Amino acid sequence: xxxxxxxxxxxxxxxxxxxxxxxxxxxxxxxxxxxxxxxxxxxxxxxxxxxxxxxxxxxxxxxxxxxxxxxxxxxxxxx
Amino acid sequence: xxxxxxxxxxxxxxxxxxxxxxxxxxxxxxxxxxxxxxxxxxxxxxxxxxxxxxxxxxxxxxxxxxxxxxxxxxxxxxxxxxxxxxxxxxxxxxxxxxxxxxxxxxxxxxxxxxxxxxxxxxxxxxxxxxxxxxxxxxxxxxxxxxxxxxxxxxxxxxxxxxxxxxxxxxxxxxxxxxxxxxxxxxxxxxxxxxxxxxxxxxxxxxxxxxxxxxxxxxxxxxxxxxxxxxxxxxxxxxxxxxxxxxxxxxxxxxxxxxxxxxxxxxxxxxxxxxxxxxxxxxxxxxxxxxxxxxxxxxxxxxxxxxxxxxxxxxxxxxxxxxxxxxxxxxxxxxxxxxxxxxxxxxxxxxxxxxxxxx
Numbered sequence: 001x002x003x004x005x006x007x008x009x010x011x012x013x014x015x016x017x018x019x020x021x022x023x024x025x026x027x028x029x030x031x032x033x034x035x036x037x038x039x040x041x042x043x044x045x046x047x048x049x050x051x052x053x054x055x056x057x058x059x060x061x062x063x064x065x066x067x068x069x070x071x072x073x074x075x076x077x078x079x
Numbered sequence: 080x081x082x083x084x085x086x087x088x089x090x091x092x093x094x095x096x097x098x099x100x101x102x103x104x105x106x107x108x109x110x111x112x113x114x115x116x117x118x119x120x121x122x123x124x125x126x127x128x129x130x131x132x133x134x135x136x137x138x139x140x141x142x143x144x145x146x147x148x149x150x151x152x153x154x155x156x157x158x159x160x161x162x163x164x165x166x167x168x169x170x171x172x173x174x175x176x177x178x179x180x181x182x183x184x185x186x187x188x189x190x191x192x193x194x195x196x197x198x199x200x201x202x203x204x205x206x207x208x209x210x211x212x213x214x215x216x217x218x219x220x221x222x223x224x225x226x227x228x229x230x231x232x233x234x235x236x237x238x239x240x241x242x243x244x245x246x247x248x249x250x251x252x253x254x255x256x257x258x259x260x261x262x263x264x265x266x267x268x269x270x271x272x273x274x275x276x277x278x279x280x281x282x283x284x285x286x287x288x289x290x291x292x293x294x295x296x297x298x299x300x301x302x303x304x305x306x307x308x309x310x311x312x313x314x315x316x317x318x319x320x321x322x323x324x325x326x327x328x329x330x331x332x333x334x335x336x337x338x339x340x341x342x343x344x345x346x347x348x349x350x351x352x353x354x355x356x357x358x359x360x361x362x363x364x365x366x367x368x369x370x371x372x373x374x375x376x377x378x379x380x381x382x383x384x385x386x387x388x389x390x391x392x393x394x395x396x397x398x399x400x401x402x403x404x405x406x407x408x409x410x411x412x413x414x415x416x417x418x419x420x421x422x423x424x425x426x427x428x429x430x431x432x433x434x435x436x437x
Binding site: 004005006007008009010011012013014016017019020021022046047048049050051054055056061063064066067069070071 | 137177187196199206254
């Protein structure tokens with residue numbers, strides 16, 4: 001049977017995830033930005049975390065950015 | 080009922096633990112879906128107690144709803160979407176494997192945020208799994224994106240109606256405004272979806288074509304055929320005097336519409352059966368027959384008669400849908416698929432396959 005896997009992180013585990021990726025300090029010191037709108041990212045604003053060109057990137061909860069993330073996923077598939 | 084309960088009690092007393100296992104197995108077999116809903120209900124009651132119970136509730140709800148929606152979609156063609164989705168809750172990730180994976184990790188917070196999270200999760204699920212063997216032959220990015228988002232819309236409408244309005248308002252409308260090419264393709268797909276042609280005909284024919292090219296890396300002219308077939312289907316929905324056949328390099332289909340009551344009365348169902356047989360003789364590999372409301376039963380009868388009368392028809396499948404007319408009124412519709420292409424699955428390959436559908 002075919003299976004698809006979706007990765008999710010609960011809010012309470014987000015800090016631990018960011019620490020394992022080595023970006024917790026940067027997020028806390030507001031040195032990280034949303035990949036799409038360039039707004040400052042913090043633990044409350046993160047909607048998704050994804051890799052791009054060897055970097056850990058973030059998408060904020062702004063609907064336009066979520067829309068861009070979905071769009072971005074298609075481009076990466078075809079690129 | 081008393082006799083049944085007595086017999087059940089005797090069975091359990093005689094066979095003890097194995098009896099309980101057998102009863103559970105039978106319950107799962109016949110009531111599996113409802114059991115999953117019960118499990119979801121159980122976790123829903125405790126979801127605010129801890130992050131563990133919230134995760135169990137969210138995973139169960141998301142998996143149940145996607146399972147329900149994809150079962151309906153996969154009834155049309157089991158190659159469309161992966162049958163099972165698994166939510167993997169992550170607490171930490173090794174940086175190198177994360178960077179290599181290319182996979183998005185969605186943050187799920189609480190019920191307030193749940194619509195956004197579910198939309199992202201369903202989009203990711205569709206992006207990963209929807210007819211992947213077809214999409215790798217399509218280089219037109221707006222077309223691929225339109226196919227995916229049309230499918231996301233279908234999955235959400237079957238499962239998360241609350242998330243559907245979030246999806247349309249915040250994500251789809253934004254893309255439609257921003258990208259003209261995407262908007263053109265999405266509107267074309269939505270148009271053919273209103274006539275029941277998106278899943279059972281457009282995606283179905285592309286998925287069926289791919290079966291004969293299993294393993295081939297890239298088919299150059301497939302994309303042109305896909306676009307040409309889409310244009311044909313859009314014209315088919317719109318034109319009053321319709322062209323009823325499409326004969327391409329890979330896709331060869333014919334259409335019929337059972338609508339004229341006086342024709343049925345004068346010539347009977349056999350006239351339609353003859354039209355189906357003539358279409359197959361003219362080279363069609365699949366004939367699709369449509370009907371609405373009181374014609375739904377007639378379409379089923381014609382399809383079944385045609386399958387009995389003509390051994391070329393290897394598979395008959397009925398797809399039920401909601402037909403939306405130009406004036407936005409809707410009617411219960413049926414699309415009967417009569418295929419001369421042998422099914423590749425084990426059961427279908429051994430003999431002719433008559434699938435009742437929903």
